[in-house]
Amino acid sequence: MATELEKPGVATQEEGPVGRWGMVIDQDLCTGCQACVAACSMENNVPIVGEDDANYGRYMHWIRIERLWESMEFPEVKMTPFQPMLCQQCHNAPCEPVCPVYASVHSMSEDLNLQVYNRCVGTRYCGNNCPYQVRAFNWWDFQDERIHPELVTLHNHTNPDVTVRRRGVMEKCTFCIQRIHKAEDKAKSEGREVEDGEFTTACAQACPANAITFGRLDDPESQIHKLAETNQSRTYQALEEMRTMPRITYLKGGV
Amino acid sequence: MTTIAKPFARPHGEEHEEDPRQYLMHDPLPRGQMNAMVMESMHATSPIFWVITAVLAAIVVFALGYEWYVLIMEGQGTAGVTRPDYWGVFLVNTVFWIGISHAGTFISAILRVLKVESRRPFTRAAELMTTFGLVQAGLSVFMHLGRVWLTYWMFPLPNQRTIWPDFHSPLMWDLMAITTYLLCSTMYLFLPLIPDLAMARDRTEGGWLKQVYKVLAIGFRGTEGEWKNLTTAMNIFAFAIIPVMFSVHTIVSWDFAMASRPGWSSTVFGPYFVIGALHSGMAAVAIVLFLLRSTMKHYKYFIRPEHFNTIGMLMLLVSMAWAYFYFNDYIVPWYGGDVWDKLLQEYTEKGPLGYLWYTMLFCNIVVPWAILWNRKWRETPWLLAIAGILINVGMYLERYIIIPVGVTVTRMPFTWRQYYPRIEIPMTIGTFALFLLLYMLASRIIPLIPVWEVQEGQEAHLIRKIGKAEISTLSDME
Numbered sequence: 001m002a003t004e005l006e007k008p009g010v011a012t013q014e015e016g017p018v019g020r021w022g023m024v025i026d027q028d029l030c031t032g033c034q035a036c037v038a039a040c041s042m043e044n045n046v047p048i049v050g051e052d053d054a055n056y057g058r059y060m061h062w063i064r065i066e067r068l069w070e071s072m073e074f075p076e077v078k079m080t081p082f083q084p085m086l087c088q089q090c091h092n093a094p095c096e097p098v099c100p101v102y103a104s105v106h107s108m109s110e111d112l113n114l115q116v117y118n119r120c121v122g123t124r125y126c127g128n129n130c131p132y133q134v135r136a137f138n139w140w141d142f143q144d145e146r147i148h149p150e151l152v153t154l155h156n157h158t159n160p161d162v163t164v165r166r167r168g169v170m171e172k173c174t175f176c177i178q179r180i181h182k183a184e185d186k187a188k189s190e191g192r193e194v195e196d197g198e199f200t201t202a203c204a205q206a207c208p209a210n211a212i213t214f215g216r217l218d219d220p221e222s223q224i225h226k227l228a229e230t231n232q233s234r235t236y237q238a239l240e241e242m243r244t245m246p247r248i249t250y251l252k253g254g255v
Numbered sequence: 256m257t258t259i260a261k262p263f264a265r266p267h268g269e270e271h272e273e274d275p276r277q278y279l280m281h282d283p284l285p286r287g288q289m290n291a292m293v294m295e296s297m298h299a300t301s302p303i304f305w306v307i308t309a310v311l312a313a314i315v316v317f318a319l320g321y322e323w324y325v326l327i328m329e330g331q332g333t334a335g336v337t338r339p340d341y342w343g344v345f346l347v348n349t350v351f352w353i354g355i356s357h358a359g360t361f362i363s364a365i366l367r368v369l370k371v372e373s374r375r376p377f378t379r380a381a382e383l384m385t386t387f388g389l390v391q392a393g394l395s396v397f398m399h400l401g402r403v404w405l406t407y408w409m410f411p412l413p414n415q416r417t418i419w420p421d422f423h424s425p426l427m428w429d430l431m432a433i434t435t436y437l438l439c440s441t442m443y444l445f446l447p448l449i450p451d452l453a454m455a456r457d458r459t460e461g462g463w464l465k466q467v468y469k470v471l472a473i474g475f476r477g478t479e480g481e482w483k484n485l486t487t488a489m490n491i492f493a494f495a496i497i498p499v500m501f502s503v504h505t506i507v508s509w510d511f512a513m514a515s516r517p518g519w520s521s522t523v524f525g526p527y528f529v530i531g532a533l534h535s536g537m538a539a540v541a542i543v544l545f546l547l548r549s550t551m552k553h554y555k556y557f558i559r560p561e562h563f564n565t566i567g568m569l570m571l572l573v574s575m576a577w578a579y580f581y582f583n584d585y586i587v588p589w590y591g592g593d594v595w596d597k598l599l600q601e602y603t604e605k606g607p608l609g610y611l612w613y614t615m616l617f618c619n620i621v622v623p624w625a626i627l628w629n630r631k632w633r634e635t636p637w638l639l640a641i642a643g644i645l646i647n648v649g650m651y652l653e654r655y656i657i658i659p660v661g662v663t664v665t666r667m668p669f670t671w672r673q674y675y676p677r678i679e680i681p682m683t684i685g686t687f688a689l690f691l692l693l694y695m696l697a698s699r700i701i702p703l704i705p706v707w708e709v710q711e712g713q714e715a716h717l718i719r720k721i722g723k724a725e726i727s728t729l730s731d732m733e
Contacts, residue, residue, distance in 0.1 A: 053332070056337050056672065057337035057338040057339065057340075057670065057672035058332070058337050058338060059338070064669070066667070066669040067669075068668055068669060085667065085669070094514075094515050097421070097423040097424060098423075098424050098425065098426070098513070098514070099421055099424055100409050100420050100421055100424040100426040100427045100430070101408045101409060101418075101420055101421065102418060102420075102421045119408070119418075120401070120402070121400055121401065121402050121403075121405045121406065121408055121409065122331065122400050122401015122402045122403075123399070123400060123401070123426055124336070124341035124342065124399075124401065125341075125424065125425075125426055125510075125514075127338075127341040128341045128342055128514060128516065128662060129514045129515060129516070131515060131665075131666045131667075132666075132667060133338060133339055133665050133666075133667040133669075133670040136338075137331065137336075137341065137401065138330065138401070139330055139331055139332030139336075140329060140330045140332040141329075141330060147328065147329055147330075148329070167329070167330035167331070167332075167401070167402075168330055168331060168400075168401025168402035169401060169402065170401075239666055242515065242666075
């Protein structure tokens with residue numbers, strides 16, 4: 001008998017509201033090409049930290065492709081399928097209550113986790129409390145040439161729609177909120193609701209294998225709902241046992 | 256007025272009579288002479304003192320001035336913190352210094368309330384540790400912040416946009432608790448200091464110091480009414496500060512226990528941290544008493560083996576309690592068998608930093624249990640100081656294992672990285688130097704021995720001969 005927890009489906013736990021924006025990531029389709037990582041960095045002005053810091057774990061990508069050894073013993077050498085890991089936009093986000101200055105807050109209208117850069121004082125508690133470890137901290141000033149000119153690599157090609165962050169603030173995936181707002185503004189001026197598939201995030205747009213699908217979670221006819229229904233046996237959410245109610249549903253790979 | 260009579264405690268089976276004059280309370284000196292001794296101990300300085308002060312000041316200027324400037328101007332990248340280890344040595348220092356600061360309150364408030372007589376000569380030295388330790392803890396929090404120049408956003412200040420700090424956050428509770436504790440402990444340091452400041456005022460001939468004493472002693476003349484008010488105020492504070500002391504380290508532990516991380520999310524963290532704080536604090540008192548006794552003039556009269564004996568017994572007791580709580584904190588996740596807890600325990604014990612874990616157990620359990628069971632050894636100051644240093648090393652490692660080692664194991668194995676402190680090392684040395692510097696300078700201005708408390712105790716203690724036996728009696732002055 002399937003318990004409540006094992007019930008497959010998109011991220012719509014009964015105790016929480018449905019949520020507005022969601023994502024389905026098919027691990028069978030993901031080839032690990034890192035196009036989403038590059039596209040996200042370009043779209044969101046994510047700094048390039050350099051070799052030494054990246055080796056030390058200070059990469060600031062908002063999305064990363066995870067792959068782990070399942071078994072390293074010789075005949076049974078096996079790796080897990082690629083898993084793009086980004087902010088899960090939890091409904092029950094552990095990062096939110098721990099911020100002392102309300103820099104990490106929940107958007108009630110979009111049902112997203114927001115990070116208010118200019119409110120952040122850099123206690124890094126949210127990064128500590130995030131079970132997915134998808135928050136990135138600005139270790140240096142990546143946009144200010146006065147201190148470390150060699151770190152400033154994105155002079156003239158920053159996206160004007162996205163804030164550049166200074167040192168000492170936390171940042172994370174926003175589900176490309178600038179694109180959401182653009183589409184909402186357009187829809188509002190035309191007097192309608194945003195349609196599913198009208199726009200997509202940078203990572204989903206760049207994915208050559210269409211492994212990432214972004215769309216409306218509150219529209220039962222949307223692409224992500226269809227994907228989750230047709231692949232019901234493969235759906236799961238990352239760290240379900242934490243009861244964070246993430247808005248991203250994974251489709252298990254290699255089954 | 257009640258009188259309690261008790262024979263001298265002496266080792267079992269030993270027949271020889273103990274000399275009662277080895278106890279400070281039974282070795283009274285005229286009040287004027289004792290006051291003069293304390294005043295002289297403040298004024299007698301050797302060139303070595305000023306050399307050490309200058310070296311410490313240079314370290315403070317470099318480590319807390321220049322290095323902190325670099326940290327603020329360049330960013331937290333100069334520190335060793337990285338993706339899973341968002342919290343590093345700065346918070347280890349915070350917890351460590353708050354721990355050190357606990358001993359002062361414990362000794363001066365709890366032992367005062369319980370009327371432990373041997374506390375009398377060293378309450379001030381311990382209280383001063385509380386205040387100066389909290390200064391280091393506060394500074395370490397500010398070092399940790401990514402944008403320290405915006406710290407005031409964490410204070411509930413009225414502002415135009417009506418944004419209040421988020422009281423859901425354990426960090427806010429922490430800020431409130433540490434601020435309360437700092438204010439309370441400073442006031443509690445000040446109250447018993449008033450009669451001694453008045454004494455120093457009357458024995459200082461002119462100069463700026465006289466003016467300082469004049470202001471700080473708030474016109475205390477020693478009348479009956481003034482003493483009555485002072486005793487009432489101290490009684491209220493002694494009882495009120497005990498829950499503050501327990502709550503502050505419990506709340507510090509909640510910074511970790513409230514987080515949903517393997518190894519941190521533990522219900523025993525509150526009492527475990529309080530005991531850990533007392534463990535390092537008691538050990539620090541032993542070190543400070545040893546240093547005072549061996550460097551300050553006339554302090555061999557005030558601080559005697561019997562006081563090291565008291566501290567040693569407390570250290571042993573606290574060490575046993577710590578071992579009990581550590582066992583609790585260890586066995587429950589181990590038995591629970593949660594995969595992340597198990598991985599964390601394996602990493603802590605068998606990982607590249609496993610030697611830290613074994614050193615911690617050795618310093619925190621083996622050292623005190625091996626040294627402090629013997630009264631002769633407890634009464635040897637240098638041995639107690641060595642035990643104190645080792646216990647503090649162990650307690651520092653305990654915090655290091657909880658914070659940077661503990662956060663290495665996250666629920667996302669992809670992010671596992673080892674943490675190496677960078678700019679934290681000089682800045683940690685800086686906090687130690689600042690602590691010593693403040694203490695050394697204070698020892699020139701503040702009488703570190705609460706003279707009036709010693710004199711009051713000596714008044715209350717008497718040797719009475721009952722038959723052939725000499726009995727120590729203690730009159731209750733209240």
